[in-house]
Amino acid sequence: xxxxxxxxxxxxxxxxxxxxxxxxxxxxxxxxxxxxxxxxxxxxxxxxxxxxxxxxxxxxxxxxxxxxxxxxxxxxxxxxxxxxxxxxxxxxxxxxxxxxxxxxxxxxxxxxxxxxxxxxxxxxxxxxxxxxxxxxxxxxxxxxxxxxxxxxxxxxxxxxxxxxxxxxxxxxxxxxxxxxxxxxxxxxxxxxxxxxxxxxxxxxxxxxxxxxxxxxxxxxxxxxxxxxxxxxxxxxxxxxxxxxxxxxxxxxxxxxxxxxxxxxxxxxxxxxxxxxxxxxxxxxxxxxxxxxxxxxxxxxxxxxxxxxxxxxxxxxxxxxxxxxxxxxxxxxxxxxxxxxxxxxxxxxxxxxxxxxxxxxxxxxxxxxxxxxxxxxxxxxxxxxxxxxxxxxxxxxxxxxxxxxxxxxxxxxxxxxxxxxxxxxxxxxxxxxxxxxxxxxxxxxxxxxxxxxxxxxxxxxxxxxxxxxxxxxxxxxxxxxxxxxxxxxxxxx
Amino acid sequence: xxxxxxxxxxxxxxxxxxxxxxxxxxxxxxxxxxxxxxxxxxxxxxxxxxxxxxxxxxxxxxxxxxxxxxxxxxxxxxxxxxxxxxxxxxxxxxxxxxxxxxxxxxxxxxxxxxxxxxxxxxxxxxxxxxxxxxxxxxxxxxxxxxxxxxxxxxxxxxxxxxxxxxxxxxxxxxxxxxxxxxxxxxxxxxxxxxxxxxxxxxxxxxxxxxxxxxxxxxxxxxxxxxxxxxxxxxxxxxxxxxxxxxxxxxxxxxxxxxxxxxxxxxxxxxxxxxxxxxxxxxxxxxxxxxxxxxxxxxxxxxxxxxxxxxxxxxxxxxxxxxxxxxxxxxxxxxxxxxxxxxxxxxxxxxxxxxxxxxxxxxxxxxxxxxxxxxxxxxxxxxxxxxxxxxxxxxxxxxxxxxxxxxxxxxxxxxxxxxxxxxxxx
Ligand SMILES: Cc1cc2nc3c(=O)[nH]c(=O)nc-3n(C[C@H](O)[C@H](O)[C@H](O)COP(=O)(O)OP(=O)(O)OC[C@H]3O[C@@H](n4cnc5c(N)ncnc54)[C@H](O)[C@@H]3O)c2cc1C
Ligand SMILES: Cc1cc2nc3c(=O)[nH]c(=O)nc-3n(C[C@H](O)[C@H](O)[C@H](O)COP(=O)(O)OP(=O)(O)OC[C@H]3O[C@@H](n4cnc5c(N)ncnc54)[C@H](O)[C@@H]3O)c2cc1C
Numbered sequence: 057x058x059x060x061x062x063x064x065x066x067x068x069x070x071x072x073x074x075x076x077x078x079x080x081x082x083x084x085x086x087x088x089x090x091x092x093x094x095x096x097x098x099x100x101x102x103x104x105x106x107x108x109x110x111x112x113x114x115x116x117x118x119x120x121x122x123x124x125x126x127x128x129x130x131x132x133x134x135x136x137x138x139x140x141x142x143x144x145x146x147x148x149x150x151x152x153x154x155x156x157x158x159x160x161x162x163x164x165x166x167x168x169x170x171x172x173x174x175x176x177x178x179x180x181x182x183x184x185x186x187x188x189x190x191x192x193x194x195x196x197x198x199x200x201x202x203x204x205x206x207x208x209x210x211x212x213x214x215x216x217x218x219x220x221x222x223x224x225x226x227x228x229x230x231x232x233x234x235x236x237x238x239x240x241x242x243x244x245x246x247x248x249x250x251x252x253x254x255x256x257x258x259x260x261x262x263x264x265x266x267x268x269x270x271x272x273x274x275x276x277x278x279x280x281x282x283x284x285x286x287x288x289x290x291x292x293x294x295x296x297x298x299x300x301x302x303x304x305x306x307x308x309x310x311x312x313x314x315x316x317x318x319x320x321x322x323x324x325x326x327x328x329x330x331x332x333x334x335x336x337x338x339x340x341x342x343x344x345x346x347x348x349x350x351x352x353x354x355x356x357x358x359x360x361x362x363x364x365x366x367x368x369x370x371x372x373x374x375x376x377x378x379x380x381x382x383x384x385x386x387x388x389x390x391x392x393x394x395x396x397x398x399x400x401x402x403x404x405x406x407x408x409x410x411x412x413x414x415x416x417x418x419x420x421x422x423x424x425x426x427x428x429x430x431x432x433x434x435x436x437x438x439x440x441x442x443x444x445x446x447x448x449x450x451x452x453x454x455x456x457x458x459x460x461x462x463x464x465x466x467x468x469x470x471x472x473x474x475x476x477x478x479x480x481x482x483x484x485x486x487x488x489x490x491x492x493x494x495x496x497x498x499x500x501x502x503x504x505x506x507x508x509x510x511x512x513x514x515x516x517x518x519x520x521x522x523x524x525x526x527x528x529x530x531x532x533x534x535x536x537x538x539x540x541x542x543x544x545x546x547x548x
Numbered sequence: 549x550x551x552x553x554x555x556x557x558x559x560x561x562x563x564x565x566x567x568x569x570x571x572x573x574x575x576x577x578x579x580x581x582x583x584x585x586x587x588x589x590x591x592x593x594x595x596x597x598x599x600x601x602x603x604x605x606x607x608x609x610x611x612x613x614x615x616x617x618x619x620x621x622x623x624x625x626x627x628x629x630x631x632x633x634x635x636x637x638x639x640x641x642x643x644x645x646x647x648x649x650x651x652x653x654x655x656x657x658x659x660x661x662x663x664x665x666x667x668x669x670x671x672x673x674x675x676x677x678x679x680x681x682x683x684x685x686x687x688x689x690x691x692x693x694x695x696x697x698x699x700x701x702x703x704x705x706x707x708x709x710x711x712x713x714x715x716x717x718x719x720x721x722x723x724x725x726x727x728x729x730x731x732x733x734x735x736x737x738x739x740x741x742x743x744x745x746x747x748x749x750x751x752x753x754x755x756x757x758x759x760x761x762x763x764x765x766x767x768x769x770x771x772x773x774x775x776x777x778x779x780x781x782x783x784x785x786x787x788x789x790x791x792x793x794x795x796x797x798x799x800x801x802x803x804x805x806x807x808x809x810x811x812x813x814x815x816x817x818x819x820x821x822x823x824x825x826x827x828x829x830x831x832x833x834x835x836x837x838x839x840x841x842x843x844x845x846x847x848x849x850x851x852x853x854x855x856x857x858x859x860x861x862x863x864x865x866x867x868x869x870x871x872x873x874x875x876x877x878x879x880x881x882x883x884x885x886x887x888x889x890x891x892x893x894x895x896x897x898x899x900x901x902x903x904x905x906x907x908x909x910x911x912x913x914x915x916x917x918x919x920x921x922x923x924x925x926x927x928x929x930x931x932x933x934x935x936x937x938x939x940x941x942x943x944x945x946x947x948x949x950x951x952x953x954x955x956x957x958x959x960x961x962x963x964x965x966x967x968x969x970x971x972x973x
Contacts, residue, residue, distance in 0.1 A: 335682040458654060512692065538704060
């Protein structure tokens with residue numbers, strides 16, 4: 057049986073950031089992820105905003121983690137090569153009544169130690185010419201930004217791998233191995249592994265995992281689905297993050313220019329009992345469209361190029377501070393009912409933002425629990441980003457193609473992804489083995505044609521680079537293969 | 549092979565539109581002509597259209613797609629057209645500088661006197677028709693499936709439902725049936741066929757494949773791979789009719805829900821795009837608003853016969869050759885051509901009446917509402933009827949063509965604008 061110091065369950069942004077934080081120390085760390093790739097849960101289907109922290113209820117872990125994490129991103133992106141833009145965000149008031157709400161929002165931001173600035177309607181129009189002419193003003197939060205959310209998973213995890221962390225995909229946690237009160241390992245579909253600590257970072261399933269150890273039986277995640285539209289960057293140009301004035305239940309439908317140029321609108325909020333239900337609905341999409349048009353009335357449906365949905369891991373944990381009456385806080389704790397379990401649960405928004413601070417908190421929790429963590433002498437904080445043809449100047453492109461001819465062949469015509477990039481991802485420290493894995497890493501197939509052009513080509517590249525037959529190449533792991541048999545067999 | 553960095557004319561795309569433009573430019577006096585194609589072989593979409601039905605207009609012969617393309621490829625090589633294959637054009641500027649990239653030839657910068665845009669079209673996707681449901685593997689455009697089956701030689705499924713009665717979808721229904729797959733159903737949201745009637749007869753009726761008009765997909769079911777779709781009937785406004793839902797088990801949903809001209813390069817160059825056709829505004833020589841930038845084929849508007857694409861390419865190549873040799877011509881008067889009653893769009897958008905001296909001018913349009921009765925296709929200048937032509941019916945899936953004869957020269961010259969209409973006889 058393989059033995060580790062720490063096993064992390066779940067390769068979302070929380071697990072990946074935690075893996076990297078732990079890789080700094082002399083520890084044997086294993087991450088297990090049930091899917092064929094990391095980042096297939098909430099971490100790759102969200103609004104991609106690094107929140108300023110103006111919004112969470114003051115005094116909660118959400119507010120604290122957000123405040124601590126926001127400034128950490130500058131160093132992270134420079135060490136790890138994650139696309140990121142600290143663009144600031146606007147909470148836009150439409151009509152006089154909403155303008156009146158901005159003061160309360162700015163007061164909450166102040167309590168959260170977040171800087172904001174109220175700007176008038178004219179300034180807002182100047183910042184965003186497409187804005188609803190009925191705009192009455194906005195609250196600007198300069199420290200907000202946008203990130204490539206998938207890169208925020210893969211980059212820290214690759215860095216963790218460079219520093220000795222082991223990752224197993226297609227590996228599902230089934231139950232704990234225990235010795236009295238102590239957790240000493242995990243049973244998985246691919247064998248048993250022993251360890252001294254388990255970090256439960258299983259996103260929407262984190263409640264069920266702790267329940268198998270009898271921990272927090274009342275804690276429950278009630279998933280809430282959020283749907284999105286992506287709009288073609290050649291049809292609409294926008295570089296801002298625009299929120300509406302929030303309602304009691306949600307931050308509302310926002311519109312933002314993403315790090316890769318396309319415009320994102322969404323999300324709505326729908327309760328769903330099914331933890332696998334990432335479908336999009338006609339009603340949901342109508343709701344988003346109406347919400348988005350409140351901010352940008354000129355949005356044209358012709359510009360829609362993709363739709364998707366993500367599931368929020370909304371928990372029911374009380375805020376640890378008894379002074380705050382809040383029922384959906386993050387759970388970041390060493391479990392009390394057993395020994396050797398860290399729970400990172402109920403991590404809904406602002407969980408992407410907060411992930412690096414959550415990861416550091418895990419290190420502190422372990423130290424507090426008596427772990428003697430010693431730093432590695434040779435820890436390397438740097439993970440180099442791989443070339444992205446589409447984001448280079450013509451001159452850089454020319455040099456890249458001269459250096460390696462594979463980068464001269466465009467495979468995805470909308471997002472301009474080259475064969476060189478695809479091959480590099482297949483052979484990266486965290487190899488991309490499926491179509492969607494390549495898509496998340498390169499944005500291939502996310503443009504206007506949704507992959508109808510590149511799909512046959514990528515299947516062929518995956519097949520030859522991985523040395524498997526084309527009918528074994530899948531979209532997102534076993535059971536999602538594209539092709540199932542050759543047409544008439546022909547004699548050689 | 550080495551390539552020059554200056555050409556008289558550069559054609560982007562080697563489909564029937566691009567090939568015809570290149571050949572015709574050469575024949576009409578352009579010195580050196582280069583075709584740039586991102587695929588490894590010339591021919592465009594025709595290479596995957598292995599069914600017949602091509603060439604009836606141009607060759608009076610019924611050919612499969614690759615055979616039709618091959619005739620033009622051979623001719624292009626014979627007249628000395630250069631080809632840069634496996635090369636993607638990244639950018640065209642308004643002053644005709646072209647940037648391209650290739651695994652074989654590296655990064656290329658080329659200056660042309662004239663450019664012909666012949667990038668063809670792409671298929672609409674599930675997002676563009678706002679298809680709800682899960683997002684498993686097994687939802688493909690019909691064209692992607694066509695490439696897999698006809699070019700790569702692999703089957704992307706066993707049990708199919710096809711959404712949309714476009715030609716590619718119907719042709720694939722037959723093709724997949726030949727290969728042993730089961731096509732459970734073809735669903736069409738409109739009350740009429742969106743492709744050609746001949747394809748309905750030869751591809752669906754002959755193989756007992758059921759077509760349901762005024763039906764759409766309400767839900768896609770399946771986690772990893774499609775397991776079923778939920779079909780539903782709709783009213784005239786595309787609202788679902790409650791109680792008509794039906795779960796159809798299948799492993800693949802093919803979409804044949806329309807084609808969109810591929811004009812990202814054109815836009816970058818400053819070419820103005822007609823929101824109705826999604827292609828450039830063109831004159832009768834297929835020149836765009838940018839002098840020296842022409843366009844040909846499905847990049848202009850979606851044709852339903854490749855033969856028409858070829859004709860358009862021949863005209864575009866000829867006008868480009870004229871511009872290269874004689875420089876920009878001053879036109880005395882440009883006549884706008886507008887879509888009138890029951891016409892969704894008409895191409896060209898403007899015409900130079902002097903071109904009637906050289907021969908007739910082809911005007912092509914699509915009808916808005918189907919008329920299953922004899923119609924007139926009419927061309928007017930103001931209220932005045934200049935020309936009309938009878939047709940047995942008018943259907944949105946079938947383009948309508950009318951020719952302006954040289955005899956109309958004076959009247960067209962005198963007009964402030966022309967409009968075309970299609971009405972019941
Ligand atoms: C609609 C929406 C919008 C959002 N917008 C923002 C935003 O703008 N800014 C922001 O900061 N945050 C945002 N969030 C929140 C953010 O996306 C999440 O907080 C964050 O991604 C959570 O990361 P995670 O690692 O906890 O979960 P996940 O990314 O869901 O990862 C959990 C992983 O655990 C794996 N797993 C589960 N069970 C098992 C098992 N038994 N064995 C092995 N592996 C298992 C899963 O497969 C998954 O990969 C948004 C969330 C949603 C849904
Ligand atoms: C999937 C599909 C199936 C079809 N099936 C039929 C059919 O069965 N019957 C029928 O009559 N019509 C069919 N059509 C319509 C078909 O497009 C036209 O009939 C005809 O092929 C159009 O010719 P074209 O020259 O305009 O474009 P295409 O044949 O599409 O040629 C355009 C060429 O330009 C190249 N290109 C585009 N952009 C670039 C760039 N940036 N750099 C370099 N090269 C570029 C493309 O690779 C392509 O080879 C189909 C269309 C599609 C999309």
